[in-house]
Amino acid sequence: xxxxxxxxxDVDGGNxxxxxxxxxxxxxxxxxxGFPPDLIRRxxxxxxxxxxxxxxxxxxxxxDVYLSPEQIRVVLKDVGPGIKDVALAMQEGYSTxxxxxRSLGFGAGMGLPNMKRYSDEMTVESTVGVxxxxxxxxxxx
Amino acid sequence: xxxxxxxxxxxxxxxxGCTTCLRRCPTQAIRVRDGKACINPSLCIDCxxxxxxxxxxxxxxxxxxxxxxxxxxxxxxLPAPSLFGQFANLDEADYLLQGLMDLGFDDVYxxxxxAEIVTEYTRRFLRRSDEKMxxxxxxxxxxxxxxxxxxxxxxxxxxxxxxxPIEVAGKLAKERALxxxxxxxxxxxxxxxxxxxxxxVSWVKNxxxxxxxxxxxxxxxxxxxxxxxxxMHRDEVPQMETxxxxxxxxxxxSGGEASALMNDKYLAADGIENVIRVLDDIETGHFPGLEFxxxxxxxxxxxxxxxxxxxxxxxxxxxQTLRRYLPVMRNYLTDDPNAEIPEAMLATRxxxxxxxxxxxxxxxxxxxxxxxxxxxxQKLPGMDCxxxxxxxxxxxxxxxxxxxxxxxxxxxxxxxxxKRSEQEESK
Ligand SMILES: Nc1ncnc2c1ncn2[C@@H]1O[C@H](COP(=O)(O)OP(=O)(O)OP(=O)(O)O)[C@@H](O)[C@H]1O
Ligand code: SF4
Ligand SMILES: [Mg+2]
Numbered sequence: 001x002x003x004x005x006x007x008x009x010d011v012d013g014g015n016x017x018x019x020x021x022x023x024x025x026x027x028x029x030x031x032x033x034g035f036p037p038d039l040i041r042r043x044x045x046x047x048x049x050x051x052x053x054x055x056x057x058x059x060x061x062x063x064d065v066y067l068s069p070e071q072i073r074v075v076l077k078d079v080g081p082g083i084k085d086v087a088l089a090m091q092e093g094y095s096t097x098x099x100x101x102r103s104l105g106f107g108a109g110m111g112l113p114n115m116k117r118y119s120d121e122m123t124v125e126s127t128v129g130v131x132x133x134x135x136x137x138x139x140x141x
Numbered sequence: 142x143x144x145x146x147x148x149x150x151x152x153x154x155x156x157x158g159c160t161t162c163l164r165r166c167p168t169q170a171i172r173v174r175d176g177k178a179c180i181n182p183s184l185c186i187d188c189x190x191x192x193x194x195x196x197x198x199x200x201x202x203x204x205x206x207x208x209x210x211x212x213x214x215x216x217x218x219l220p221a222p223s224l225f226g227q228f229a230n231l232d233e234a235d236y237l238l239q240g241l242m243d244l245g246f247d248d249v250y251x252x253x254x255x256a257e258i259v260t261e262y263t264r265r266f267l268r269r270s271d272e273k274m275x276x277x278x279x280x281x282x283x284x285x286x287x288x289x290x291x292x293x294x295x296x297x298x299x300x301x302x303x304x305x306p307i308e309v310a311g312k313l314a315k316e317r318a319l320x321x322x323x324x325x326x327x328x329x330x331x332x333x334x335x336x337x338x339x340x341x342v343s344w345v346k347n348x349x350x351x352x353x354x355x356x357x358x359x360x361x362x363x364x365x366x367x368x369x370x371x372x373m374h375r376d377e378v379p380q381m382e383t384x385x386x387x388x389x390x391x392x393x394x395s396g397g398e399a400s401a402l403m404n405d406k407y408l409a410a411d412g413i414e415n416v417i418r419v420l421d422d423i424e425t426g427h428f429p430g431l432e433f434x435x436x437x438x439x440x441x442x443x444x445x446x447x448x449x450x451x452x453x454x455x456x457x458x459x460x461q462t463l464r465r466y467l468p469v470m471r472n473y474l475t476d477d478p479n480a481e482i483p484e485a486m487l488a489t490r491x492x493x494x495x496x497x498x499x500x501x502x503x504x505x506x507x508x509x510x511x512x513x514x515x516x517x518x519q520k521l522p523g524m525d526c527x528x529x530x531x532x533x534x535x536x537x538x539x540x541x542x543x544x545x546x547x548x549x550x551x552x553x554x555x556x557x558x559x560k561r562s563e564q565e566e567s568k
Contacts, residue, residue, distance in 0.1 A: 003512065005508065005511050005512060005515065006515075020422075020425065023425060024421045024425075027421070027424070028498070029511070031292070031294075031498045031499065032499060032500050032507065032511065033500070033504055033507045033508060033511060034496065034499040034500070034501070034502065034504050034507050035504070037294030037295045040294070040295065041295040041424060044424060044425050045425055045426045048425045048426070067508070067511075068508065069504045069505045069507075069508045105429075114426075
């Protein structure tokens with residue numbers, strides 16, 4: 001396998017205020033590499049949604065970004081409660097977010113659908129009681 | 142490539158190379174090289190943070206001097222709304238306008254008056270705007286426009302396509318002069334903007350070649366302050382009368398432009414770090430339902446500009462007093478929702494994406510450089526001490542790979558290497 005650029009971010013589950021920081025940092029790296037603006041925007045939205053989900057639903061986790069000149073792969077891994085029915089969770093409007101989170105404007109059930117929409121490939125591996133790993137792939141040509 | 146012309150620069154004699162400005166620069170545009178700060182022009186946004194923070198007053202801004210104005214010309218003062226907040230006991234804007242006339246100006250055209258026109262056109266524009274394109278971002282602060290073009294390429298299309306107040310003021314001021322003084326030709330009239338910040342100088346300096354600029358000179362608020370103060374006499378009834386209302390004056394501080402839209406779907410943020418945070422959030426798709434975003438680089442809005450004399454909080458209170466007896470808005474434009482926006486008011490500058498941060502135009506090369514940067518980072522202490530002349534170890538690693546600094550410039554690393562070799566020797 002060719003060498004990939006790797007960036008690792010701890011997504012702190014205890015600090016809701018700093019959620020979304022990793023996607024801001026990744027954005028800068030992508031600009032430095034000269035990826036097109038539209039792609040940068042897609043990556044940052046999808047990654048942001050994933051980060052927020054880990055904070056809200058799984059008490060944090062790890063975000064790893066692997067880059068080559070042609071591809072961006074974002075892996076969001078947590079050891080949270082897992083998702084019982086992934087197909088259901090992927091539906092627009094499905095959400096189990098608690099009320100206090102909703103009052104902050106989250107919980108519309110749009111996170112996972114947006115991650116799907118903005119990425120070129122998305123895989124969700126989740127086991128109840130073990131955790132969730134979501135991989136997003138973006139291709140740049 | 143279009144070269145961006147700046148107004149912020151360094152007074153090398155005063156610079157002590159102390160590294161204070163390094164950390165305060167929001168775009169990491171400053172490095173200390175050979176004991177002196179230098180500003181990277183492709184990253185500088187002319188926000189004036191370095192001027193604000195330099196303990197040795199070594200950062201300066203280039204303005205036109207009041208003394209060099211040619212009084213053979215018909216000179217029109219264009220006071221920024223924030224100027225009205227600078228004077229103690231000013232309870233009527235008229236005294237200030239008269240003071241400017243007594244200073245030798247032939248006319249005064251308030252930028253606050255132009256701002257009220259912009260407010261109305263912005264309302265019309267927003268009403269008709271495509272929901273998917275929202276929110277639109279104010280273009281009144283030139284720092285924000287440049288920042289968006291440099292760093293938020295996907296937000297360029299959200300910059301409000303309405304001519305900002307400074308240009309509207311210049312244009313209307315000139316038109317009025319020619320109308321009221323038929324003996325004048327276009328060349329006889331000069332506009333002089335009285336500015337709270339260096340950013341407005343840069344805005345004027347960087348007028349695109351195919352656009353006409355209606356501002357001839359930009360003088361600093363601090364330059365004019367004492368002179369106009371000495372001309373303002375309380376015992377004489379001013380001949381001049383303000384033409385702006387509450388709305389126009391309110392543009393001087395953060396939230397003024399947005400709240401004037403009489404629509405609660407707005408956000409207003411001030412201070413450059415907050416501005417950057419909000420832009421990042423908008424880019425990530427936050428704030429659904431917002432229509433308008435007002436951003437001011439300076440704390441508190443333009444009253445917090447680096448060339449303002451008064452503390453921004455005091456200036457803000459003064460503006461409140463001043464506004465009290467003014468009509469709400471005096472643009473006298475129809476509020477017919479179907480009214481058009483004149484062509485001339487739609488002209489704005491498309492922020493060109495100047496990819497200042499790209500390491501190399503060839504992505505494969507950038508990629509290799511990023512790999513090297515990651516390797517260099519591992520060799521650095523991560524203390525962000527600034528003694529190498531870069532604001533952070535990460536920025537230093539980038540400089541090394543770009544060939545702008547040498548790894549040996551890191552004194553912490555050199556010290557460790559030295560220590561280790563001493564230990565080896567003593568073994
Ligand atoms: N990392 C995760 N761990 C456990 N459950 C998750 C995780 N991510 C998503 N879910 C579950 O999937 C549901 C849908 O997620 P989605 O991101 O689409 O919506 P949301 O987070 O509830 O609301 P929104 O993203 O619109 O703010 C969540 O409500 C939650 O039950
Ligand atoms: S906020 Fe106002 S004073 Fe400050 S840089 Fe922007 S336009 Fe100038
Ligand atoms: Mg979500």
